[in-house]
Amino acid sequence: MSPDNDLNALAARIRRNVIESAAAAGVGHVGSALSIVDLMAALYGRVLRIPAVDDNDRDRFVLSKGHAALALYAALSERSLIDPALLASYCSDGSTLGTHPEHVVPGIDFSTGSLGHGLSIGAGAALAARLQGSSRRAFVLVSDAECNEGSLWEAVMFAAHHKLSNLIAIVDLNGQQALGYTRDVLDLSPLVDRFRAFGWNAIEIDGHDPERIARTIEGLAQQPGPPHVLIARTVFGRGVSFMENKIEWHYWPLDDAREAQALLDLAALDEQAVAE
C-alpha cells in the first residue's frame, strides 16, 4: 500500500465512485459525500498510517458525519482496504455497506451515524495512544451542523484540557444541514474563533485542495499541546452542477439522466484541475 502521489487524481476516482455507487443503489446523501471527497483523498492517499487494519498502532479515523460514508467506502476501495466488489454491493440487501458506516467492515474503526458522538470517541482514542506510548493519531471528521450538538463541545473541552495534540478534528464546513443553511438554522460563525476560545489550534483551509490539506496535517505539532482542528471550507455537492449548495441533495437519489449529467460535470472538473 504505497501513498498515492497524485491526490487530485485519487479524489477524482473517489468522486466518480460516489456518483456511480449512489446511482446504482438509488439512495441519497450524495451531496454530503461529495463535500468530503478531497478530505478523504488527503487522509487515505497520504496522511493515515495504516500498516494493517487490525494493527493497534494504526492511526484511527472516525467519520463522525456518518451519513457521508459512501466517500469513505470509495476511499477505502481505492486504497484496497476493502474489496471493490464490496463497494459494488453498496446499500444492496444484505450488504455491510449502508449509508452509515459500521465497524464490522475491516478498515472502518467505528460505527457512526448519530451526530455529536465521534469526537468523544476520537478523544478516547487519542488518550489511549498517549497512555500506550504510541505515536498513532486520532482523526475525526465532523460536519459543521454537527457542532450544534452539545456533546461535541464536551469533547472539545476535554481534549484541550488534556493537551491531546494527537487528536486532529476536521470540520466539513459546507454550510448546509438537512433542512437549511447553517447560518439560517443555528449560526456557527465564527467557528474558528470558537475553537480557538476553547484552546484548540484552529486552521482554516480550502477543503478541496488535498495536497495542501495533507501537507498541513503533516506539519502539525505532535508534542503535548493544543489539539488541532482544520476548518475545511467545502462545497456541498462539489463538482456536480445541479447539486452544489442545494439543500434538497441532502436526501435525493440520482436517476439515470442525473447520473450521466453528474459524470459529465465531474469530467469537466477533472479537466479544469489538470489545466490549473
Next chain:
Amino acid sequence: MRTAFAARLTELADADDRIVLLTGDLGFTVLEPFAERHPDRFFNAGVAEQNMVGLATGLAEAGFIPFAYSIATFATLRPYEFIRNGPALHRLPVRIVGIGGGIDYGHNGVTHFALEDVGVMRLQPEITTIVPADREQTRAALDAIADLDRPVYLRLGRLGDPVPKLEGRFRVGRLEVLADGGDAALIALGPLAQAALAARELLERDGIRATVAVVSSFNPSPEEDVRELLAGVPVAATVEGHYRIGGLGSFVAEVVADAGLGTRIARIGVEAMPHGLTGSEDFLAEKLGLTPAAIAASVTEALHRL
C-alpha cells in the same frame, strides 16, 4: 458498596494495567485510593457524562477496560445513546458504574432516584447488567467480570451491609438462593434481598414458608434458575428498588410466561414517578411500599386470591 468497589478496583488495577477509571466529577471520599495509587489511569472527565462514555469507547477499542463512574441516573440516562452506539454496538469492555439504586439518594429527590436504569440497560442485549446485593458481592462481581469481553453496567447501592447467608456468592447469569420454602417465593433485586429476608420471617409467623432468592445479573439472565425455582410454586413476589416495569419484575414475568408456568407474580416496586417526595430511605421505603411488612402483605394477598 462504593468503598468496597473502589478498594477492589484499585487492587485489580495493580495487576491489570488495562483498567482505567473515569468519573463524571463524582466520588468524593470514595475514589481517592484509586486516584492516588494510579494517577496516570484516573481521569475526572468533568460534569460531562456523554463525553465520558465516548472517551471510554475510544479507550476500550485500543485495549483498555475503562470504568465510567457517576450517580446511576447520570451514568445511564444522560449518555444512554452513547452507551448504545458505543460499547454496546462495538461490543467493547466498558464498565458503566452507577451509584445509588432505587431510592438510595432519598434526600436528593427524584432526579437522583434510579428507577428505570436497570430496565433501559437490560433492553440492550449486548450489555451485562449487575446489581450486587452487598459489598461482598460487589467484590465478587468485579472479579467475575475481570475478563468479560462485553460491556457491563454495574449498579451499586450506597450502603452494602452483608446480606445474611449470601456470603459473597456471585455467578454471572445465575441467581442465589438464600432460604428455602416453597409455599411462595420472594425474588429480590440486589440489596432488596434484605427486605425480602425480613418479609420471609413475617410470613413464617403466619405459617407461610417462602423461598428467597436474589437476582444480581441480567444478560445473561437466570432464566433457567427462575424456571426451576418457581416450578410448582403458586405465588412469587419480585422486590426491587426500581419501577415495576422493565426490571426484575418484568424479567420474572417474561420467564413465567415463556415457560407457561402457573405462578402468580406480585411485582413489588415503584409504581409512579415519586414527585415531591424526599426523606430517609426508610421513610421512602414505607411510602413506596418496599418495607418487609408491605412485601409480606402482597404475598399474603396474592395467596388469598388463588
